[in-house]
C-alpha cells in the first residue's frame with residue numbers, strides 16, 4: 001500500500017501580499033506556505049501587525065494574493081472569478097470576525113439565515129436549521145432580538161451560528177473573542193470545541209488568548225509576515241512553539257486591532 005497522503009483541506013503555497021504605499025512596496029505577507037488538514041484546530045498567534053489578518057483574508061478568498069496560491073481540497077482558487085469565489089465562500093467557509101458584522105435591522109434568526117437566503121434557500125427547513133443552531137448556542141430565547149439588543153458575547157454566538165448555517169468544513173475566525181470578557185470568551189471557545197467534536201469542523205483561529213491557543217491542536221506563530229513557528233500546542237510540539245504560544249506579546253483583550 002502507498003503511504004497515506006491526505007490532501008490538505010486548505011493549503012497556502014508561497015502566499016505573498018504587498019501593498020504599494022507612497023511609491024514604496026510594503027510586503028506584509030512573505031511567501032507563507034501552510035497546510036491545514038481536516039479536523040485541525042489551528043491557532044494563529046503573533047504580535048499586532050504580524051500579518052495574521054492578512055493571511056486569514058487570503059485563505060478566506062476575501063483578498064487576492066500578490067503572489068502564491070490557495071488550494072481548497074486540491075482546487076486552485078486563483079482560477080475562480082469573483083462570482084465563483086463568492087459562491088465558494090458561501091458554501092465552504094464560515095467566518096467569525098472580531099466585530100460581529102451582524103445586520104442591525106434583522107433579528108438573530110434572520111441573521112443566521114442570511115447565508116441560506118443568499119444561496120437562494122428560503123425553505124422552512126432552513127429556518128428550522130437556523131433555530132436549532134441558535135438553540136445549540138444557548139440563544140433560543142434571543143431568536144427575535146436584533147443585534148443591538150444582545151450582549152457582545154450573544155452577538156458573537158449569533159455570528160458563530162451564522163458561520164455554521166451552510167455546514168462549512170472550515171471556520172476562519174479572526175480574534176473572535178478579542179472584545180469579550182473572559183466568561184463570554186470561554187463560552188465561545190467551548191462552542192468551538194463542541195462544534196469540532198460533533199461535526200468534525202476544522203477551525204483556524206487568530207487569537208491573542210493564551211487559554212484558547214493552548215487548547216488547540218496546533219499553534220502557528222507569525223512574525224513580520226512570515227511563519228516563525230508551526231507546532232503542536234500544549235508542549236506536544238517544539239519547545240519554541242509551546243513557549244511562544246503562551247508568551248507572545250499583547251495578550252489579553254485587544255481593542256481595535258487595526259485602529
Ligand SMILES: Nc1ncnc2c1ncn2[C@@H]1O[C@H](COP(=O)(O)OP(=O)(O)O)[C@@H](O)[C@H]1O
Nearest residue numbers: 019026028047048049050051052053054055257
Ligand atoms: N490595505 C492595507 N494597506 C497597507 N498596509 C496594510 C493593509 N492591510 C494591512 N496592512 C499592513 O500589513 C501589516 C499586517 O497587518 P495585519 O495582517 O492586519 O496584521 P495582524 O492581523 O497580525 O495584526 C500591518 O503592518 C498593516 O499595517
Ligand SMILES: [Mg+2]
Nearest residue numbers: 052053054257
Ligand atoms: Mg489582525
